[in-house]
Amino acid sequence: MSELNQEISQEKSQTVLSPTKSVKLRISRSNPEVNSEERFDEFVIPVEKYTTVLDAILNVKSHLDHSVAVRYSCRQASCGSCGMKINGKPALACFTKVVELNTDTITVEPMDNFPIVRDLAVNFTRMFNNHKKIMPYVVREDSEIKPDTGVKEILQTPEDVDKYIQFSSCIKCGLCNSACPTMAMDTSFVGPQALAQAYRYIADTRDKGKDNRLKIIDDSHGIWRCHFAGSCSQVCPKGVDPAMGIQLLRSYLLGLRD
């Protein structure tokens, strides 16, 4: 064997494959259409170092119990579908690696503050309605599309973009609403997701809808019901920081900024 081949074979022999280990996955099972009972079904699942909680749940669905209800789509923290409580904390199942949880038992439950559809799937209607309510689009009379002259650009400086870009990363996963203590009590509260988006559009220099949006959130179940627990920002998987957006929005209403 040549020297080079020997080196390669040595390299190969040093490659350590991650040993497959097993974890116990406890899945919350409920169906409010049938009864109000909740139970936990337990499954033992093999995991690799790259296995996510969503992979583990899909493993159960494929091989052990097809009837587990879970919502997912992109499997890469982009669509916002797979939010759930993982070991008690709201998180994206596709963005949480099993090994990072450092435990042999993983409990998955539906997100708090959302009505359960079945098992891990929850109903997003309230969140989407509140999101629509704050007019989540740039409001202005003129358009970027000119029928006669073609397309005109509404220019922004990099500093203008910096003001809102962080808030535009929201994927509407609902984890912030699920962690919010006010959402748990006040069924009419607009919620951190919608408030962060209200700030995202108000801070956009192209937008002219500030006064209308501020009127919508300046309500007895609007922005003032946030007690700044900050849990929304702690659980946000995209670094949106809704709690900061809410405080910045408040400064408009308190007259501290225009």
Place this chain on the structure above:
Amino acid sequence: MMILRESIVMKIHYGTALGAVFLTVIHILMRMTQDFHESLQYENVIANYQMIGYAIMLELLLILISVHGFNGLRVILLEMRQGPTYEKAVTYGCIASMAILIAYGSRTIIMTSMGMV
């Protein structure tokens, strides 16, 4: 249920909190001009009420704390339950309770400072 815009109500809420803290500090400092047990003696308490500046400060403190406290109670009650009838009852109930407390406290301050007690 909207009587005033919520932002105006909350500006009043924060303002009354600051005002109440400020006046409470003055109130405590004035208590410290004498021994604690002396400050609670009947004659001294009545004498305090009869100082017009002090009586005005107590009246202001009563108003600030009542407005702040009852708005705080309204907020807590609105978060505990929702519904148009309930929310109307909470808002008007808090305004009425606040007015009654201020009226009763003002009566005590006025009567005492005028030597009617």
